[in-house]
Amino acid sequence: MTGAATGLFWHERCFWHDPGAIGVFSAPGEFLQPQPASESPESKRRLKNLLEVSGLIDELAVCKPPPASREDLERFHTTRYLDALAAGDAGRGGDGGDCAPYLPGSLAAARQSAGLAVGAVEAVATGELSQAYALCRPPGHHAEADRGRGFCLLGNIPVAVMRARALGQVGRVAILDWDVHHGNGQQGAFWNTPEVLTVSVHQAGNYPLETGEFAEQGGAAALGTDLNLPLPPGSGIGAYEYAMDTLVLPAIEAFAPELIVVACGYDACAKDPLGKMLLNTAVKAGFDETIMLDPEGYVAEASAANVFLVRDGVLHTPEVTSCLQGITRDSVIRLAREVLGLEVVERRITRDELYIADEAFLTGTAAEILPLRELDGRHIGARSGGAAVGAPIADGSVTARLQSLYRRLVRGELEADLAAFGAWLTPV
Ligand SMILES: [Zn+2]
Numbered sequence: 001m002t003g004a005a006t007g008l009f010w011h012e013r014c015f016w017h018d019p020g021a022i023g024v025f026s027a028p029g030e031f032l033q034p035q036p037a038s039e040s041p042e043s044k045r046r047l048k049n050l051l052e053v054s055g056l057i058d059e060l061a062v063c064k065p066p067p068a069s070r071e072d073l074e075r076f077h078t079t080r081y082l083d084a085l086a087a088g089d090a091g092r093g094g095d096g097g098d099c100a101p102y103l104p105g106s107l108a109a110a111r112q113s114a115g116l117a118v119g120a121v122e123a124v125a126t127g128e129l130s131q132a133y134a135l136c137r138p139p140g141h142h143a144e145a146d147r148g149r150g151f152c153l154l155g156n157i158p159v160a161v162m163r164a165r166a167l168g169q170v171g172r173v174a175i176l177d178w179d180v181h182h183g184n185g186q187q188g189a190f191w192n193t194p195e196v197l198t199v200s201v202h203q204a205g206n207y208p209l210e211t212g213e214f215a216e217q218g219g220a221a222a223l224g225t226d227l228n229l230p231l232p233p234g235s236g237i238g239a240y241e242y243a244m245d246t247l248v249l250p251a252i253e254a255f256a257p258e259l260i261v262v263a264c265g266y267d268a269c270a271k272d273p274l275g276k277m278l279l280n281t282a283v284k285a286g287f288d289e290t291i292m293l294d295p296e297g298y299v300a301e302a303s304a305a306n307v308f309l310v311r312d313g314v315l316h317t318p319e320v321t322s323c324l325q326g327i328t329r330d331s332v333i334r335l336a337r338e339v340l341g342l343e344v345v346e347r348r349i350t351r352d353e354l355y356i357a358d359e360a361f362l363t364g365t366a367a368e369i370l371p372l373r374e375l376d377g378r379h380i381g382a383r384s385g386g387a388a389v390g391a392p393i394a395d396g397s398v399t400a401r402l403q404s405l406y407r408r409l410v411r412g413e414l415e416a417d418l419a420a421f422g423a424w425l426t427p428v
Contacts, residue, residue: 004128005062005129005130005131005134006059006060006061006129006131006132006133007061007063007120007123007124007131007132008051008057008060008061008062008063008119008132008133008135009063009064009065009116009117009119009128009132009133009134009135010048010062010064010116010134010135011072011116012043013046013108013109014058014112014113014116014135014136014137014237015044015109015136016041016105016108016109016111016125017041017105017106017109017110017113017137017369018102018105018106019039019100019101019102019103019106019138019151019253020037020093020101020102020103021034021035021036021037021101021156023407032059036167037101037151037191038233038273039138039151039240039356040140040273040426041137043266044135044137045137047132048135050386052098058342060111060133063117063119063123064118065116065118065122065130066115067111067112067114067115068111068112068114068115068117068118068119068154068159068327069114070082072118072159072162072163073111073114073154073159074142075159075162075163075166076145076155076158076159077143077145077146077154077159078145078162079094079147079153080146080147080395081097081145081147081148085102085107085110085118085148085153085374086107087105087232088102088221089102089105089107089108090102090104090286090368094105094152095148096143096147096148096149096152097144097147097148097149098147098149098150098208099149099150099151100138100142100143100147100148100149100150100152100153100339101181102138102148102152102153102196105136107153108151109138110153110154110421111154111206112135112184113136113137113138113140113154113156114140114154114156114159115155116134116135116136116156116159117134117136117140117157117158117159117160117187117291118163119132119134120132120160121160121161121163121164121169121170121259121261122136122160122163122164122169124259125164125169125170125258125259126169134156136156138151138152138153138154138263139151139152139156139179140152140153140154140156140157140158140159140185140263141156141177141179141181141183141184141185141186141263141265142181142184142185142207143154143155143156143158143182143185143347144184144185144188144206145188145189149184149185149208149285150181150207150208152185155185155186155189157175157185157186157189157261157263158185158186158189158190160261161175161189161196161261162189162308164259165195165196165428166245169237170258170259171195171258172196172199172255172256172257172258172259173188173195173197173257173260174196174197174199174208174255174257174259174260174261175196175197175198175199175203175253175260175261175262175263176199176201176248176260176261176262176263176264177198177199177200177202177262177263177265178202178262178264178265178268178277178355178380179202179203179263179264179265179266179267179268179272180202180203180206180265180267180268180272180274180277181202181203181206181207181208181209181265181267181275182200182202182206182207182211182212182230183198183200183202184208184211184212184243186198186200186263187200187211187216187226187228189225190225190226191218191219191222191226192218192219192220192221192222193221193222193225194218194221194222194225196222197225197226197227197251197252197255198225198226198227199226199227199228199229199232199248199251199252199255200227200228200229201229201240201243201244201248202228202229202230202231203230203231203232203233203235203268203275203276203277203297203412204230204231204232204233205230205233206233206274206275207248207274207277208212210235212228212230213228213230213329214228214229216228217393218230221364223421224254227247227248227251229243229248229256229279229372233245233276233277234276234277234278234427235277235278235284236270236277236280236302236304237279237280239279240268240279244285252404270290270303271292277400278303278304280292280303280319283331289302289303289305289362289372290302290303291307291354291375293322293351294318294322294323296329297350297351298318298322298347298348298349298350299318299319299321299348299349299350299351299353299354300322301323301324302367303317303365303393304364304365304366304367305326305361305362305363305364305366305367305370306318306326306329306362306363306364307323307360307361307372308332308360308361308362309349309353309354309357309358309360310357310358310359310397310398310399311356311357312358313342313343313398314342314343314344314345315333315336315342315344315345315348316344316345316346316347316353317329317344317345317349318346318347318348318349318351319346319347319348320350326364326365327365328363328365328367328368328406329363329364329410330370331406332363332369332402332417333346334404334421335402335405335406335409335421336398338420339405339417339418340398340401340402340405342398351376354372354375354380355375355376356379356380357380357381357396358381359371359380359397360372360375360380361397361399361402367403367407368403368407368410369403369406370377370400371399371403377419391425405417405418409421409425410425412425412427
């Protein structure tokens with residue numbers, strides 16, 4: 001160690017865990033074709049590589065602790081489960097229980113992964129480091145005492161926290177889990193432990209289906225030390241910040257832990273295929289919104305909003321193979337065609353087409369029709385001598401005309417040009 005305040009715990013062996021092919025939610029069978037597991041080493045390698053090329057790794061104390069011992073694992077897991085895992089690992093692999101497949105060699109990776117958490121918790125609990133990041137793989141927050149679940153074989157955090165508490169290194173611990181899925185592993189491990197607060201902020205109704213409700217608040221011996229905040233799908237940075245500021249941080253502060261452990265899965269990212277949340281880094285970087293691209297690099301959509309651009313009087317929008325169909329999107333297309341007489345083209349759009357568009361705007365239930373003035377630091381509309389950033393959109397522009405039509409329509413101002421659209425409105 002270099003004496004740095006922040007530790008990075010990682011081990012190449014963790015990247016060698018091979019979950020093989022799976023059937024998601026049910027075992028592959030006669031009519032369920034196996035597919036590669038969506039949990040892969042690639043995303044974790046990218047994180048490690050980013051630390052390398054950015055130079056940040058040089059400022060961290062890089063630590064490679066030993067794998068978790070059987071004794072450490074048995075504080076949380078049952079002997080029967082650990083024996084079954086060892087037998088499968090020595091044979092042809094298997095499934096830890098519920099969607100936690102593994103091939104031979106995975107147990108060593110899983111024990112190393114738990115060892116990273118053990119090392120990180122111990123280093124911080126004993127004051128050796130002020131904080132630490134453990135790049136654990138396989139992940140651990142779904143693993144239960146007697147079975148693996150959701151790509152997790154061993155409960156990395158329960159194992160590490162139970163060990164530190166058993167050795168008297170720490171007493172009160174708060175565990176915050178912001179993975180997009182519920183942290184059922186920690187919840188179950190400390191259900192009746194009043195000295196450990198477990199908090200989970202996750203997408204409602206995602207995996208595991210049967211846990212993660214707000215009503216789950218801890219066992220009789222520890223009522224109030226389990227906080228679940230299931231957020232609706234589509235929640236973005238605003239919802240997360242509100243939940244953190246008004247509920248999570250006050251709860252942790254009131255609990256007064258000596259140590260905070262974060263299960264920081266990053267699948268609440270807007271681009272993650274296993275979640276439906278909309279976190280991105282754009283807002284943190286000073287932008288108002290993010291334009292997401294589809295897997296092939298074409299413009300898809302913004303957070304809960306569709307994208308349109310105007311070029312030479314023609315309206316263009318990504319086809320629905322690249323974005324979700326929106327009610328406002330459909331309304332705008334019909335208004336443009338039927339009232340303004342514009343040509344509307346649904347097709348693939350590249351990011352640079354937005355740079356050189358005459359106008360661009362977003363549509364959505366919340367956004368309604370919102371002009372897009374700037375993208376990646378480039379002013380949209382500059383090609384045609386457009387207005388300065390922040391200036392009102394020009395009267396007569398396609399965006400302004402559609403905005404006006406849409407606002408009149410939702411207010412029920414149905415003069416002749418909009419008379420045909422009265423059926424869209426339901427008087428209340
Ligand atoms: Zn997850």
